[in-house]
Amino acid sequence: MRHPDGIDLSSLPLDDVLAKRKGLRRKLSARLNLQPLRIAVLGGSTTNEVVDLLELWLLDAGFAPIFHQSEYGRYHVDAVHDSEALVEFKPDLIYVHTSVINIQRFAPVGCSESEFNEHVKTEFNRFEEIWTSIEVKIGCLVIQNNFEFPPYAILGNLDATISGGHTRFVNALNNEFSLAAAARPKLLLQDICSISARIGLNHWFDRERWFSYKIVTSAEGSNAIATSLAAIVRGVYGKTRKVLVLDLDNTVWGGVIGDDGIDKIQIGQETAVAEAYTAFQEYCLSLRNRGILLAVCSKNDEEIARQGFEHPDSILKLEHISCFKANWDPKHENIAAIARELNLGTDSFVFVDDNPAERAIVEGQVQGIAVPNVGSDVARYAEIIEAGRYFEQISFSREDIERAALYQENSERAIFETKFADYGEYLDSLQMTAEIERFRPIYLERITQLTNKTNQFNLTTRRYTLAEIEAVLTDSDSLGIYGKLSDRFGDNGLISVVLGHRTENVLDIDLWLMSCRVLKRDMEIAMLDALVDHARAMGITTVRGHYIPTKKNGMVLDHFTKLGFASVGESEDGAAIYSLEITGYSPRNTHIKVMELVHEQ
């Protein structure tokens, strides 16, 4: 939905964003509920323009950033030697912004291959020192960009081939950066090599600005850096979008299927237009294959609309669509229904429609949805969606890749659900089986990931590092259990975590979270049964629950009361505390079959 202040940054021409940035910042800063964020920028050039633009894009994304900038060119010194100011600033993340101009020593023309490798290593080590120093002294995330190619290739095409070529050097160094980012969980790489290529190096560099102000890039370049950074930051804080909602006629195929019929819609390789729709469908499918859900929202007769996906040339098949709405209701109502069925907020949706009137009503009515102005030329849809950087993620897990399949199953469940009058009967029909056990080494990574990304069904929203979760295994006063749930539609994977610590015969629950995929399945009851079981084995008689309210976890306000805990007041930090005597507790779960693991002795 467009913000009430009427500012839509992404629809403004870049020249306006640049010229009016001071006023825009004033207006955007007045928005409510912005999330504070401390960012330090260590620059190899003058970074003010990038920071100004980054500030706007972050404000637009719901952050209130506070910046600390190193003096021009002091990126290494400020991180490695004189780091007091940086440490004192207490950054949430640090952006190390260097460009090819900051490479100190290229391999000399005529050097041997081993000398070349030595030179790459020396340059790489300088950056590694920065990352390591930050890790030791501060421990926050670091975003480091790789390098654009040099402004000119002295050796022409040979520049990419021989050991003294700068282009080859940049390629080798960038490769080292990629390997480092893959190996270091706290190092994120910004791919300026690609970003600059997309703009074109001749438009990226601005030599007058470099000599006059020590700014490397043109204004376009600075803005491309800033928008890409803002997308990374959104990814870090879980504000990445997850669903692509597609119109059908003239969006995923050419023509109107209800009028033209399935034989006449444009898809396939017969004409240039048909090829362009095919290419767009391929783009949508590649998004789905990396974990973005596809949904359909179309004004059509449902039966006819579905036929479009049975067209022999259709790349997208019905099985790729996690939620399908084709009817004559207003689109914003259908999108609300899609959100309910997928159990996801509309602020994680991107809506694509060739019809500007539909775009306007959806943008006006649906909270938080992104509606890129894709125009009506299918050849440009993908490029325009890509420019929004909606789906930027900072890492990938198997979960991400399998997510589309999971939600497909979920959507089937939702349809299935409507067939039952009695909810218990519905739950039984799901034939749910769970594995609920104390933490095991193979799941520690997934458990840590859940503690860091679960916001809604999360009683305390405490975030844990892998090391902290690991420590639970060996601490005899800690009790951590996980839950996995599968049903007739598929395996949901590891979806719930409860973690507590014992003080004499009392267990305080520091963390209780569950993925929203399995809401209202009685999984929390099965988790409580298991928790009590393990707690009693430790000689515990009382379990104390804690609830720390946040903007996002309102859904678990009554969690402990519903589970039969008594409210016993508030702690100093504002958390509500609940208590349950477990000596006479008897198991309550009736709908989920809990599997016994064969324990190794």
Added chain:
Amino acid sequence: MSSEELLLGLQEIFRDVLDQEDLVLTPQSNAENVPDWDSLAHVNLVTAIEKKYKVKFALGELQDLKNVGDMIELLQSKLAAK
């Protein structure tokens, strides 16, 4: 383009960049008598002027300018040469 038109055009840029909607620019305006016209704002002003009039200032062209009047003269000569 006349000096008056250019002065008005520049005034609009200065108002946007400096976020001062009542700013009145004269040919005598310079970094001393216009509030907040510091070195950072200067870069933003130059960029905005280049974009608006689709010109590019060569290295050194700007360093001898004393005030907005000089900028108008430079702009006129660059626009005439286009």
